[in-house]
Amino acid sequence: MSRELATDRLAAFFETARLKSFTRAAARLNVSQSALSQRVLKLEEELGATLFVRGNDGIRLTETGLRLLRYCQAKDQIDAELLRDLKEPAVGDLAGPLRVAAYSSILRSAVLPSLAALLRGNPAIQIEFQVHQTSALPRVLREGAADFIVLDRRLAWSDVTALPLGRERYVVVESARRASPPDIYLDNDPDDDVTRWFFAGRTDAPDYRRAFMSDVYGILDGVAQGLGRAVVPRHLVRRGSGVREIEDFSMRHVDIFLHHYTVAAPASLHKQVVAALVGECGRHLDSD
Template structure:
């Protein structure tokens, strides 16, 4: 049984927007027409692809699998059109990657920069997200690949180790600050608590302040606004920062993507670049 392109296009638009009204606008059809195409697809497959919510929809497990197929089909189509129509050599297509703040700027961008410079037709979308948000971005198809220190444990997810981060306790080398104030991203950030737990002793009481970006936390520490647990590779050469004598905490860094039978040339090149260059970029160089 073949799948209707019109029905798949309707499903793909709705799966990306998770909103039938927005998807219909994207396809320039009525919401009723979009709903009919999706119902016909569900009927042909004898599957439910969406569950309705008070606002919008969410994918079922079957819907998530079909979304990955649509994404793979779209990526291969982009690559083929680029090869057929471009007068320039090199790779084309879209590359969607998400990582957390201490990795994106210091590791992902340098690792991917040569690939992106050499292939100007690639449309890259590299986004920064909280670690807790990364699994949802991958599982809902909003990105093709994530870099995280908290891997998704699923058989259909490929996991590739990139190295590790070494976290250390830091304070300002010059500015006097509070001995009991510690800087985190937000109230749900557990980095400081986990660091104290890793010391193998009772977690002390401490005040918290929040700066919602890793490099803002580094600047806050340098300015004496408080202490913070930071990845050593980010502050190794920063003379404003002093590392305190605590046992360091190491976390593994991995990249994850959905397993699939075919990878485009761009996807293969990106995976190779990250696997080969990220380990060196994560190493600490004083």
Template sequence: MSNENFNTLAAFAVVARERSFTRAAAQLGVSQSALSQTVKALEARLGLRLLSRTTRSVAPTEAGERLLRTLAPRFEEIEHELAALSALREKPAGTIRITAGEHAAMTVLQAGLSRFLPDYPDIKVEIIVDYGLTDIVAEGYDAGVRLGEQVAKDMIAVRIGPAMRMAVVGSPAYFATRPAPKSPQDLTQHNCINFRLPTYGGLFPWEFEKDGREIKVRVEGQLVFNNMGLRLDSALAGLGLAYMPEDHARDHVAAGRLVRVLEDWCAPFPGYHLYYPSRRHASPAFAVMAEALRYRGA
């Protein structure tokens, strides 16, 4: 049905229900003359008189009553559905799929969602832990979480975490037989626990910065993982040096189970961002979640 036909039938239904062109015109926000012409055009197209008009009243004819009985429940159904959609806007619902690395999922998303989800029982969030730089559009995700410097320029990014620092750590047992590195280049003489990037298949370089000088070191060692927990466990076991977010190792360093080195070479860098392709297609559920996760610290 064209918009013109729909609007014409809707106009007739209001006049027939109200039995007054004056009241119907006020409801529809049109002039009485325009409304009268609309109904006349409908009658002419059908070849039937739908309304009996006198100077004092308007009443449906037999054909008009039949048409009104057909239209009324359908327009009522449409009104109910529009009201339901409005309620959805007021009470967001739906499933949101997010891809994120393990550290981001554990330290930022889990904490943020634990505060957010209890207030929105009709929203479901599915988090897929993936270290690769996933194409969220091609893979059907609503959003991804990555470090700010890894977010593509054509994406919309919302900062959801504080600035971060990395840490190089090893166990006291490891350093009992080896001197602590004094500079990043010294790491080439150590047994380092590597991290393989699934997207490109290469080993993740250890990045350092001090006084504006940036250095990337390709380290060597006996172990390679694509999991942060195994790297931490291996460092605790004395199997080598590990490079990871400082908050992941902080408690172990404080307890003396790990020793941190090269701290002055580990400068802060932009933290995690939620990114997605376009604001135009964001559902109400996604919009309230993104706002709830937004980082508001210094």
């Protein structure tokens, strides 16, 4: 009996898992929805496990489905690298899809510049950067929506590798040019707890009201315009940005970790991404 999974069945599963829709996956593969469903069903029978759960809110992957999705993603990356090498062996460029998810203050200021040289030198990499709230990032990784996530804590998952990238230091800032109310603090949204976390347990904690600016860059713009103070990562406080650090409050910090599923034989792209982020992120986080 063959130990190999049928390619057409894997393709049907992979496309359905990526698009979270049998209808759209069938259209993408140019087959009928019935044919696609049959391929997925045959794959489930072959594996002896359910891959999708269907509900009122659509479809979601089971634990077995998530494991198979990670296999398909790794295979897709290795296949892309091999095809690139075979077509242009003298170039040896890295190739394939790459999805990196992080929260806003880290993505633009540390993750993107850390990967920029790698991406410039390897234009066949199909990059997709994603911004999510920190609370959503573990789910993004678990559901296979990203290959790597960057988070402000370490996930203690047995099948996930967590690597330290550096430390994000938080300070209080105000406008450098305009008078601003000292009792208003700007946050992303009502669920953002950075200000509360920063002042928790401190004897010098002020009484304050909150206003909301959507994201950390909106917060910095609001502070520069004199709308209030804010607690932000120190590496975002740039010269000429219109904000300045208030040194009355001592810094607090969080450690930053890169997470990815542990793989026995990672593709070259995977290894290069890890090396770039581990090697460069700390430098960007430490910059003033």
